[in-house]
Amino acid sequence: MYTCINGHYPYGHIGGVVATVFYARVSTLDQTLEHQVTQARKAGFVIDEVISDVGVSGVKHRLIDRPQGRRLFDILRAGDVLVVRWLDRLGRSYEDVTSTVREFMNSGVVVKTVINGMVFDGATKDPVQQAVRDALISFLAATAQAQSEATKIAQRAGIDAARRDERKYPGRKPSFDRDKFEVVCKLIEQGNGTTAVAKLTGLSRQAVLRIRDNRLGVEAALLRWGM
Structure with missing residues (x-):
């Protein structure tokens, strides 16, 4: 039907x-x-x-x-x-x-x-x-494949640079683990607002905003701390 x-x-x-x-x-x-x-x-x-x-x-x-x-x-x-x-x-x-x-x-x-x-x-x-x-x-x-490969290279370079600097600049330890980070990313991708994501995950709005606005930077911080 x-x-x-x-x-x-x-x-x-x-x-x-x-x-x-x-x-x-x-x-x-x-x-x-x-x-x-x-x-x-x-x-x-x-x-x-x-x-x-x-x-x-x-x-x-x-x-x-x-x-x-x-x-x-x-x-x-x-x-x-x-x-x-x-x-x-x-x-x-x-x-x-x-x-x-x-x-x-x-x-x-x-x-x-x-x-x-x-x-x-x-x-x-x-x-x-x-x-x-x-x-x-x-x-x-x-072109689609070239852009994808360029993105992966850039991401890899950023992560490698963060790992090289981790002893000198470890930064502040994230207040959340990788699982919570991935949940926040998925909720944002689904169109949920910052306040809603904070309530659903138990994180502060500041933490959610930091993930939303600097996903690669947050991911690098997790790697630096072995998370």
Whole structure:
């Protein structure tokens, strides 16, 4: 049975009506689910359903291996539209991004991005358009992987520097352990406010703000203290 959403019947099988599904992978503090959805709607997308994976790494988990990402392959049908903020929401490796976008296109699903309004449609038969489309997919996939690797290098360098300086500058010992740190990060990523997170975890607002505003610095401090 199909449920009517925003006046549409999802997944393109009732009277020829197609669905527009927005997928978000939320893994950083500055890209909340609400932010991504708001950005998409401001860009003019009429979204029938929002599907998201929160706190899931695009490096460690392919789209099909994510709890909600897997649903996209089950529910999207030919004619439906998949909207993402950028192709890196689908994956952070070249192979993952290219294979995922092509699999959707081969099944008749149109992939659109909020940033720059790009459209990837497998319906085109013009060889020049196909070549341009495929080249663009490859370029964006390579860019996503390069950005991911650059981030990892920067993080590793910061952590290594903190470890080298730990004897000279140990800093103040954190008032929370790593498990509590990870819980706070996840709650913030889910869109909870500072006061709510403090109440849920038993930490002070100052501690929550410190984690929110300087996640890498706090993580380095935990490492310095062997936590």
